[in-house]
Amino acid sequence: MKKFVLILIFLFPLFAVAQYEKMLDALEDSEEEIVNGKLVLRFFDAEKGTAVENATIAIEGAGNYTTDLQGRALIDTIPDGKYGFRFEKKGYIPAIYTFEIIAGTIFYNRFSVCPEIEFGVLRVVVEWAKRPDDLDLHLIKQGGYHISFQNAHTSDDGSAQLDRDDRNGFGPETITIKSIDNSATYTCYVKDFTHSNRPGSERLSKSKVVCRIYGNNQLLNTLTISPEQEGTTWNIFEIRNGKIVVINTLGNQY
Numbered sequence: 001m002k003k004f005v006l007i008l009i010f011l012f013p014l015f016a017v018a019q020y021e022k023m024l025d026a027l028e029d030s031e032e033e034i035v036n037g038k039l040v041l042r043f044f045d046a047e048k049g050t051a052v053e054n055a056t057i058a059i060e061g062a063g064n065y066t067t068d069l070q071g072r073a074l075i076d077t078i079p080d081g082k083y084g085f086r087f088e089k090k091g092y093i094p095a096i097y098t099f100e101i102i103a104g105t106i107f108y109n110r111f112s113v114c115p116e117i118e119f120g121v122l123r124v125v126v127e128w129a130k131r132p133d134d135l136d137l138h139l140i141k142q143g144g145y146h147i148s149f150q151n152a153h154t155s156d157d158g159s160a161q162l163d164r165d166d167r168n169g170f171g172p173e174t175i176t177i178k179s180i181d182n183s184a185t186y187t188c189y190v191k192d193f194t195h196s197n198r199p200g201s202e203r204l205s206k207s208k209v210v211c212r213i214y215g216n217n218q219l220l221n222t223l224t225i226s227p228e229q230e231g232t233t234w235n236i237f238e239i240r241n242g243k244i245v246v247i248n249t250l251g252n253q254y
Contacts, residue, residue: 038074039106041099043067043087046112046125046174047163055089055113080104087113095219112172114214121178121215123163124188124236127171128209132194135209136165137173138254140187147175148191182242190234191254198232199252205229211236213244223248 033040043052051071058064060083065073080101088094093114100107112127126137138148145155147162154161159181163174173190180186190211192204206227211234213221223236223246231250238245 033106033109035072035074038076039078039101040109041065041073041075041085041106042110043071043073044110044112044172046114046123046172049112049164049166049172052089052092052113055087055092057085057087059083059085075106077104087111089113091116093117093214093217093219095214108208110170112174112212114212114219116217117176117214118178119216120180121176122180122239123174123176123214125171125212125214126173126190126209128169128207130169132192132203132207133169134167134193135171135173135204135207136191136193137162137175138187138189138191139175139177141181142185142187144181144184180239180242184239186239188236188238189254190236192232196232200230201232202228202230204232204234205250209234213237220244221246225250 041057043055044050045052053067053069053071055067056064057067057073062078062083065075067073078101080103082098082100084096084098086094086096093116097111099109110127112125114123114125117123124137126135128135136149139160140146145152145160147155147160149162149165159179160175160177163176164172166173190209195201195203205225209225211223212219225234225248229250231252233251233253235247235249235251235253237247
C-alpha cells in the first residue's frame with residue numbers, strides 16, 4: 001500500500017504538469033473575440049506595439065473595413081475558411097496577410113504591421129500567441145554584433161537595433177537592420193526564453209509564432225513553423241552575400 005501511495009505522489013506532479021499544458025493549449029487555440037456579433041481583427045504597430053487606427057482592411061470576398069481607435073476591424077460573419085486581405089494605411093507598408101476561420105472563430109486575430117522604412121533597410125517582426133510569455137528575437141552578425149534583449153540593443157556602429165521587446169505574450173519583437181554588410185553572414189533566430197531549460201518542450205512550436213521580413217517597403221517573406229516539434233530555438237534565416245537564405249528549423253542551439 002505504501003509503495004502504491006509513493007507511486008501516486010511521484011506521478012501527481014507529472015499529471016498536474018500535463019493537465020496544465022493541456023489547459024494552455026486550449027487557451028491558445030481559443031482566439032475567439034466577438035463584438036456586437038462581429039468577428040475581430042486587431043492591428044498593432046510593429047515598432048511601438050500601439051493600436052493602428054483608420055487603416056483600410058480589404059478582405060477578399062468579404063468587403064472593406066476600417067480599424068477603430070483600438071485598432072480593431074469588426075468583420076461580418078463569413079463562412080469558415082482561409083481569407084487573404086490587404087492592409088493599407090498612410091505611413092505603413094501595404095501588405096497582404098491571411099487569417100483562418102474555424103468553427104466560426106478566427107484562428108489568430110492579431111497582426112503587427114510595419115511602418116515605412118527606407119530603401120535598403122531590413123526589418124524583422126515576430127509575433128505569437130499568448131503563451132509562452134517571453135520569446136526573444138536575436139540577430140547575430142558573425143564577427144560583429146549580437147542584438148537581442150539580453151545582449152546589445154543597438155550595434156556599436158548603429159547599423160542594427162532592437163526596436164521592441166515583449167515579455168508578456170503576443171509580441172511583437174522587432175529588429176531593424178539599417179545597413180547590411182554584403183561580405184558578412186548574419187543569423188536570425190527566436191529563443192523561447194520561458195522554456196529555455198526544457199530542450200524537449202513543444203511550447204515554441206505550438207505558439208503560433210510567425211516571422212515577417214520587410215524590405216524595400218514591401219513584405220518580403222512570411223515564415224511559420226509546424227506544431228508538435230521539440231526545441232527552444234527557431235532558426236529563421238541567414239543573410240549571406242546580402243541575400244536572405246531561409247533556414248526555418250527548430251532545435252536547441254544558442
